Amino acid sequence: MTRIKYIQSDVELLARLIRTEAEAEGQRGMLSVGAVVINRALVKCSDFKNVDTIREVIYQYHGSDASFDAIQSPSFYQRATEPYLKLARQCLQNWRLYPAVYSLWYFNPSGAGVQNTQCPPKWYGQPYAGVWKNHCFYEPTGAECAEIYKI
Template sequence: MDARELLARIIKCEAGGEGDNGMKGVATVVMNRVRVPDGEYRRIGQGDVRKIIYQKGQFDCMRPVLGGVANPQTIWANPPEQIHYDIADWALAGNRLFTIGSSLWYFNPFAPCPYTFPYNGNGRFQVKILKHCYYNPTASYFET
């Protein structure tokens, strides 16, 4: 699967019901991880979209099992549509959703957004778009 196809699939799976801005937010985070100059994502991803998306434990849509049961919502179970390819192309061309900033993480807490995420304190809350909270890296992230 090429980078475009993989990005379109992760966009649909992670934020398919979140409208254009929600999907662009997810695409922006993925590409921020691809382009971050230091830290864990630079070391592991080496600027490769595929390595970022396939990094173990990062995206629920990449996990065949969640909570001990088969995950019905994976990138393989739900093929992308044209809108997902369009947003993947938009992100691969270097575009970013400006409200996301340099966010490297997002998640849906099913509650108000916590100030830090991940729980190791490497991210600080940036913005909420629909159900997802987005987090910019702190100085401690760059030591990972």
């Protein structure tokens, strides 16, 4: 069973994003980033009311800021290879695990490659859900996005 309808170009796009955003975080880190992308495409709340597809989520901007720094990296535009395509398919086919089960946001507060991540208890007003290696994950409150807890 899949979590969301998708086409082959979505698999390739998601594979490139998870590689560029979280390759240093290992497979579980890349899968967690992919789960956040899928979560954003499935909900109609918060900053994600007007995005419905993987492509729209990945290329979403908030003012002049890209939602994902990866799209500004030259490595994002390199062809996706099979190991990353496999991870993208896992995300699309219902992979979710703590801390990304209900998360809509993540970030690396220390910068790339820095260990001993200190995650703030809230980020943009949303509560901390957990950490995986260098990425802090945040899920919305029920008041902000109750539907995330139903998907």
